Amino acid sequence: MPVQDVLNAATLGSIYLLFTLGMALVWGTIGILNFAHGATFMFSAFIAHVVTKQVELPFLPVVAIAVVVGAVMSTLTQLLAFQPILKRSKNQHAAEMRILIGGIGVAAIPLALAQRYTRSSPFGFQSTYDAQVYEFLGLRITTTAVIIIVTGLTIGVALTIWLRRSRQGLALRAIGVDAETSAGMGVNRPALALGTMAVAGGLAGLAGALLTFQLGAIAPETGDILLIKAFAIVVLGGLGSMLGTVLGAYILAAAETFVVVMNWGTWVNAVSFGLIFLILLVRPQGLLGRKEVRRT
Amino acid sequence: MSDWYAMNVVLVQTTLTTLLLALSIQVPLRFGVFSFAGVGAFGIGGYTAAMAMVHGEWTTWPAVLLGMVVAGVCTFALGLVVQRLSGLYMGMATIAFTLIVSVLAVNGGDWTGGPMGLYGAIGEITTTHIVIAVLVVVAALAWTELGGLGRKVDTVREDPELANALGINVNGYRRLSFLVSGLIGGLAGAITTLLRSTITPAEVNFHLVILALTAIVVGGARSWVGALIGAIIFVWLPTFLSFVQEWEKVAYGFIVAAAAIYLPNGVLGVAKDLWHKVRTREERAQVAAALTKES
Amino acid sequence: MVENIAEDVVAETRRDRALLEVNDVAVHFGGVKAVDGITLEMRPGHIYGVLGPNGSGKSTLLGAMTRLTPMTRGSFVFEGNDYTKRPARTVHHMGIARTFQTVRLLDDRSVRDNILLGQDTLSKATRKEADSRVEEVMERVGVTSVARMRPDELSYGMQRRVEFARAIIGRPRLLLLDEPTAGMNSSEREEIGALMKQLLAEGITQFIVEHDVQMMVDTCDYLFAMNFGKLIAEGVPVDVVRHPAVQEAYLGKGAGTHA
Numbered sequence: 072m073p074v075q076d077v078l079n080a081a082t083l084g085s086i087y088l089l090f091t092l093g094m095a096l097v098w099g100t101i102g103i104l105n106f107a108h109g110a111t112f113m114f115s116a117f118i119a120h121v122v123t124k125q126v127e128l129p130f131l132p133v134v135a136i137a138v139v140v141g142a143v144m145s146t147l148t149q150l151l152a153f154q155p156i157l158k159r160s161k162n163q164h165a166a167e168m169r170i171l172i173g174g175i176g177v178a179a180i181p182l183a184l185a186q187r188y189t190r191s192s193p194f195g196f197q198s199t200y201d202a203q204v205y206e207f208l209g210l211r212i213t214t215t216a217v218i219i220i221v222t223g224l225t226i227g228v229a230l231t232i233w234l235r236r237s238r239q240g241l242a243l244r245a246i247g248v249d250a251e252t253s254a255g256m257g258v259n260r261p262a263l264a265l266g267t268m269a270v271a272g273g274l275a276g277l278a279g280a281l282l283t284f285q286l287g288a289i290a291p292e293t294g295d296i297l298l299i300k301a302f303a304i305v306v307l308g309g310l311g312s313m314l315g316t317v318l319g320a321y322i323l324a325a326a327e328t329f330v331v332v333m334n335w336g337t338w339v340n341a342v343s344f345g346l347i348f349l350i351l352l353v354r355p356q357g358l359l360g361r362k363e364v365r366r367t
Numbered sequence: 368m369s370d371w372y373a374m375n376v377v378l379v380q381t382t383l384t385t386l387l388l389a390l391s392i393q394v395p396l397r398f399g400v401f402s403f404a405g406v407g408a409f410g411i412g413g414y415t416a417a418m419a420m421v422h423g424e425w426t427t428w429p430a431v432l433l434g435m436v437v438a439g440v441c442t443f444a445l446g447l448v449v450q451r452l453s454g455l456y457m458g459m460a461t462i463a464f465t466l467i468v469s470v471l472a473v474n475g476g477d478w479t480g481g482p483m484g485l486y487g488a489i490g491e492i493t494t495t496h497i498v499i500a501v502l503v504v505v506a507a508l509a510w511t512e513l514g515g516l517g518r519k520v521d522t523v524r525e526d527p528e529l530a531n532a533l534g535i536n537v538n539g540y541r542r543l544s545f546l547v548s549g550l551i552g553g554l555a556g557a558i559t560t561l562l563r564s565t566i567t568p569a570e571v572n573f574h575l576v577i578l579a580l581t582a583i584v585v586g587g588a589r590s591w592v593g594a595l596i597g598a599i600i601f602v603w604l605p606t607f608l609s610f611v612q613e614w615e616k617v618a619y620g621f622i623v624a625a626a627a628i629y630l631p632n633g634v635l636g637v638a639k640d641l642w643h644k645v646r647t648r649e650e651r652a653q654v655a656a657a658l659t660k661e662s
Numbered sequence: 663m664v665e666n667i668a669e670d671v672v673a674e675t676r677r678d679r680a681l682l683e684v685n686d687v688a689v690h691f692g693g694v695k696a697v698d699g700i701t702l703e704m705r706p707g708h709i710y711g712v713l714g715p716n717g718s719g720k721s722t723l724l725g726a727m728t729r730l731t732p733m734t735r736g737s738f739v740f741e742g743n744d745y746t747k748r749p750a751r752t753v754h755h756m757g758i759a760r761t762f763q764t765v766r767l768l769d770d771r772s773v774r775d776n777i778l779l780g781q782d783t784l785s786k787a788t789r790k791e792a793d794s795r796v797e798e799v800m801e802r803v804g805v806t807s808v809a810r811m812r813p814d815e816l817s818y819g820m821q822r823r824v825e826f827a828r829a830i831i832g833r834p835r836l837l838l839l840d841e842p843t844a845g846m847n848s849s850e851r852e853e854i855g856a857l858m859k860q861l862l863a864e865g866i867t868q869f870i871v872e873h874d875v876q877m878m879v880d881t882c883d884y885l886f887a888m889n890f891g892k893l894i895a896e897g898v899p900v901d902v903v904r905h906p907a908v909q910e911a912y913l914g915k916g917a918g919t920h921a
Contacts, residue, residue, distance in 0.1 A: 104455050155628045167454050168401065172584050173627035175577055179620030186616070295573060299466065302459050337482075341470040347463040351452055515782035515789070518775055521768055529766045532728060534754030534783035589770075647810050654808065654815065 075210050076328050082216040082285065084324030085223025088317060089278035091301040092230060093145075093271030095316040098305065100243040101264045102163060106174030107148050107181075108275055108301070109294030114181035115141040115276030116196075116283045117291070121188075123197040130200035134280040141276020142269045148177050149268040154261065178295075185291040195288035202284070215285045222281065226274070227320075231313035243267065244311075296340070303343035306350050309360020318358060376494060382602045383497045384559045388575070389582040389594040390504065391552030396588050398544035399524030401458035403576050404445055405552035407465035408438035410571030412553025413560035414472060414479055417488035420561065422478070427490040431557040438553020439546055446545025450538065462576065472568035482568060490561025497558060504551055508591045581619055584626045587635025596634050679742055681706045681836060681867055682727070682758075687736030688891075689719070689726050696722040698891035700736075706835070709862055710869045711882035713902065715911055719891040720871040721763055724840050728753050728760050740836070754783060759834035763841050765821045767813040773824050774800070774809045780828035792831055802857065803827045818845050826854070830861060837861065839870040843877060855881045875912075879903060887911070 094108045115137040122128070122136055152173045160166035185194075202213040234240035246260055283289050304323050308315025326342050350357055372379065391405025416434035419425040425433070449460045472479045479485065511520065522530040523540045530537050560566040582601050587593025605615055630637060644651075682704040689697040697719045704710055712720045725731030727738060729750040737746040740756055759780065767776050774796060781792040800806045803823040813821050822842065829837055839858075843851045851874070858868055858881055872878050878885060878899060885902040887895040889911040895902050902908055 152624055152628055159628070159631070164454065168396075169627045169631055171455065171458065172580055173624050175580060176584075176620050176623030176625075176627055179577065179623065180617050183614070183616035183620060187614075299462070299573075303463075306456075306459070337474050338470065341467060344463040344467045344470065348460060348467070351456055351460050352448060355452065355456070515778070518768075518771065518779050519782050521771060522779060525768055525770075526766055528730060529762070531750040532730060532754065532760060532762075533779055534751050536751055643812070647815075650808055650811050651815060654811070654817075658817070 074208075076332055077325075078210060078212055078216070080325045080328040081220050081321070083328060084321035085219045086278055086282050086285070087297070087300060087304060087324055088223045088227050088320035089219075089274055089281065090297050091304045091316055091320055092227060092313070093274035093278075094298075094301045095305045095308075095310070095313065096230065096243075096274075097267055097271045099311040099313075100246055101260070101267055102246075103149075103153055103170055103264075103268075104167075104174070105145070105148065105153075105268070105271070106171060106298065107144075107178040108174075108271070109296075109298035110178035110181040111141050111144045111148075111272050111294070112275040112279040112297060113289065113291060113294035114144060114185060114279075115272075116279035116289060117181070117185045117188075117194060119280055120194045120196055120283070127197045127199055130198060130284070133196055133198055133200070133284075134277060137276035137280035138273045139276070141279065142273040144181070145268040145272025145275070146265060148174070148272075149265055152177055153268075154264075182291055182294070189291060191291060193288035193290045195283055196280075198284075200284065213285075215281070219281050219285060222277070223320075224317075227313070227317040231317065234313055239263070299340075299347075300343045303346045303350075305357075306347050307357055309357030311361050312357075312359035315357055315359035378602055378606065380494055380497055380562060382598050383494075383501050384555050384562070385578070385582060385602055386501060386595055386598040387504065387551055387555035387558070389579045389586075389598055390508065390591060391548045391555060392576070392579045393583045393588055393591065393594045394508065394551065395544040395548045396583065397524060397590075398520055398540055399527065400541050400544050401454050402446070402449075402461045402545060402548060403458060403579075404442050404461040404464050404545065405548040405555075406571065406575045406579065407445075407461070407468045408442045408549040408552030409556035409559070409575065410465070410468040410472065410566075411441050411549075412438040412556030413566045413571075414485070414556075415553075416490075416557035417485040417560050417566050418478060420488040420490070421485055427492060427561055430488075430490070431554065431561065434557030434560075435550055435553040438556065439550035442549025442552065443542065443546040445549075446542050450541060450545075462573065465571065465576065466573070469568045469571040472571060479568075484565055484567030484569075486565045488561055488566070489564045490558075492558060492562050497562075500554060500558065504554070505591050505595075512590055577619075577623075581623045583633070584623055585630075585633055587633030587639075589632055590635060593633050593635040600634075680704065680739075681741060682869075683737075683739040684723075684727065685737045685739070687723070687726055687738070688734045689722050689731060690734040695891050697726060697733075700888070700891070700893050702886055702893060702896065704836070704867060704869060706865070706867050707862070708867060708884050709858060709882045710867075711878040711885045711899070712869070712871045712888060713875065713878060713885055713908065714888035717890075718888040718911070720888055721840055722891075723888070724760065724838055724869075724871055727838060728758065751783075754832075757835040758838065759829040759832060759836075760838040761825050761829050761840055761842055763844070765813070765818070765825060767821060767824060767828075769812055769814045772810050772812060773805055773816070776813065776824055777805075777827045777831055780830070781832040784832050788832060795831060799827045799831045802860075804853070819847070819850050822846065823854075826857070830866065834866060837866050837868045839868060839872075841872055842870060843872065843874060851877055875903065 090112055094105060098104050118140045119133050119136045123133060153170055156169045156173055157166050160169060202215045204211060204213050234244060242263060246263065300323060304316060304319035307322060308317070308319030323343060323346065327339050330339050330342055388405065388409055391408060392403055395402040412434035415437045416430040419430040419433050445461070445464055449457050452460055473482050475481065511517065519530070519535050520540065522533065522535060523537050527537045578601070582597030583594055584597070585600060586595065586597025601619070626633060632639070680703045684700055684702045687697055687700050688695065700723060712723070714720050722731060726733050729745070729748065737744055740758065743756065745752065745756060777796055777799060778792065781789055797806070800809055803826050805820060805823050805827060808816060808820065813824060822845070826842065843854050846854065855877060862868065870878070870882070882899055885896065885899045886893060887902050887905065887908045894907040894911060895905040
């Protein structure tokens with residue numbers, strides 16, 4: 072039995088990871104906490120849903136649609152909301168609150184649209200893809216879950232390595248450490264920021280499509296719930312550390328699975344809320360983080 | 368006049384309680400404190416008042432007072448605990464606090480009525496009562512916006528290190544803002560709950576944060592006047608524009624985003640800037656003339 | 663009558679004591695010794711200056727003196743009170759005011775309000791007086807015509823003057839000035855220099871950190887010179903400026919080029 076739980080936690084953790092990676096990437100490098108990330112996740116899946124209602128599609132095209140929609144949404148948010156705010160603010164600190172609020176405002180729009188269209192009910196895909204269930208050694212696992220776990224781990228590890236080794240990764244991390252100095256050294260912040268947001272959005276879309284396949288359907292509100300969990304994961308893992316995000320995602324998923332298994336179902340969400348609180352008080356930089364979280 | 372009032376009494380009351388809720392978040396923001404704990408205080412105040420009436424058979428106003436005090440104390444304690452966190456992190460910690468309150472409400476068994484919430488907390492609250500409560504709060508807040516106190520608060524927000532150098536007790540002010548936001552939020556929650564006679568965990572959620580934020584952001588975060596403007600806009604807009612009623616949430620999202628981008632100080636900020644420009648027309652012309660003379 | 667006598671006695675004893683003692687103060691950040699054991703003394707009734715190239719630790723010393731920058735070791739005694747462990751906000755109440763290297767004013771407030779901030783935390787008596795004083799202070803620094811305007815609508819020089827006014831309105835006994843004339847033209851510099859001498863006559867001792875050596879020689883009556891966090895010379899301005907270690911620090915191999 073416990074091994075089954077581990078598998079379930081691994082699947083859950085991979086979804087969390089894919090969703091959180093985008094948010095952590097953007098936040099840890101260009102310093103933007105994108106509150107619309109959850110809406111991006113949900114709306115990407117939603118558009119794919121709308122498309123598949125007209126035309127039944129196989130697995131990959133559905134995922135591709137979601138990824139593209141997600142990338143476009145985040146790019147637009149950056150172009151139309153965050154960049155203008157940054158331009159009109161005296162400094163990054165003053166912009167923080169406005170970006171937060173701007174993100175909240177932007178997030179409300181796709182949420183309301185999806186709620187209207189689906190009348191607030193869950194929505195899924197009409198796809199030719201059919202998950203196959205494998206049973207071995209008494210364990211149950213679906214192809215979807217396998218895809219999710221493999222994708223999650225691969226992208227998580229790849230992103231971590233890319234950030235450490237590649238030139239662009241280095242540039243991104245330089246911005247994260249000191250925006251002004253890196254600008255002075257020729258790092259093209261606006262272009263890099265746009266690219267980062269696009270990638271983050273694409274990852275959100277990917278997570279959205281995969282979760283919808285896994286659960287069969289998601290609700291318009293699912294994005295908001297994930298947002299808070301992603302925050303807990305980044306806080307736990309430590310801002311600025313991709314490896315921390317990877318660890319955080321699986322630790323949170325494990326903790327939540329444990330709570331469910333113990334039949335404390337109504338407390339599941341409290342795990343993430345409580346974690347946020349606990350870590351910020353006890354060890355604000357998280358497991359592997361380096362960013363200064365406390366004021367002097 | 369009284370016909371209009373009779374038809375719109377609910378909206379008037381909602382405007383007042385929304386104002387209080389908005390103020391519970393506006394006050395810390397004015398002090399530069401990113402705290403959304405006012406919504407959690409709303410929940411604590413509402414539930415405490417409801418529990419006092421339903422389980423303890425308290426009467427209306429003692430219950431409201433209790434709700435206010437308990438919310439104030441809890442929020443102040445939260446403030447002590449999170450005060451060292453910066454900006455966004457404090458924001459999210461306080462959002463987490465709010466959500467923890469709702470989880471506790473769901474799991475509170477018979478005390479809190481669980482997921483279904485509490486019923487039967489019928490308060491004897493008239494609009495006049497609410498108006499008086501609001502007037503007291505607003506008067507107190509207006510007083511803090513004047514003179515030296517107003518200047519000091521602005522400095523705490525804009526430049527805490529400068530505030531320190533000028534002898535201002537920055538941490539003390541920040542802690543105070545938590546207490547005040549808790550008291551006001553608790554008052555808002557208690558009144559709202561006893562007016563409606565029910566409270567459910569679903570009401571204490573992130574959407575309440577968004578509602579309060581939209582009012583403040585659009586109206587203007589620097590002053591209680593801004594919160595009032597925002598509350599009026601958001602409570603009355605749907606009735607005036609029926610198409611808005613349908614696309615309410617979409618419109619709200621647009622307005623909030625637009626305000627965050629283009630009107631950082633809200634409607635009130637725009638008005639104040641205009642007034643300033645008009646008042647100082649002469650001086651600014653002189654400064655411009657002096658500059659052109661130099662060049 | 664009695665209060666006046668008591669005040670005079672206190673004033674006399676204060677005059678004999680050192681106003682500010684800086685005892686073996688060090689500020690280390692990580693591996694950097696920004697201030698490396700400075701001991702100096704200031705007596706009331708002088709304008710002191712600190713010379714030194716970029717990176718010599720002058721501004722850090724000022725930060726430590728005002729308790730905004732934590733110290734690694736050392737102590738400060740002001741008018742006989744050791745305030746080494748007190749929080750930064752008490753420094754202002756003791757009668758020490760400062761300006762900053764960059765202009766730090768509230769852009770959303772009028773010039774008048776910004777200046778009034780300088781006394782908002784002082785005693786009730788001081789505040790009552792300040793309401794009438796603000797007009798006079800604005801007149802002295804030359805910002806009366808823009809009293810209702812906002813800092814971001816003013817030239818840099820004017821903003822600097824507003825900061826100055828904010829620092830003096832509370833009648834501090836020691837005024838710490840961090841590069842007060844940076845970015846000003848020579849006539850503005852002269853005005854500030856004259857203003858400083860006037861303030862001295864009114865009993866405000868001053869301590870300035872400056873880059874403009876000429877201005878320091880003209881205005882100060884006692885100079886300290888720093889390099890690499892240490893005191894390398896002190897004395898009458900003309901002597902200090904000619905001191906070999908100081909010459910080396912500014913011109914020779916000792917000149918610090920890092921910020």
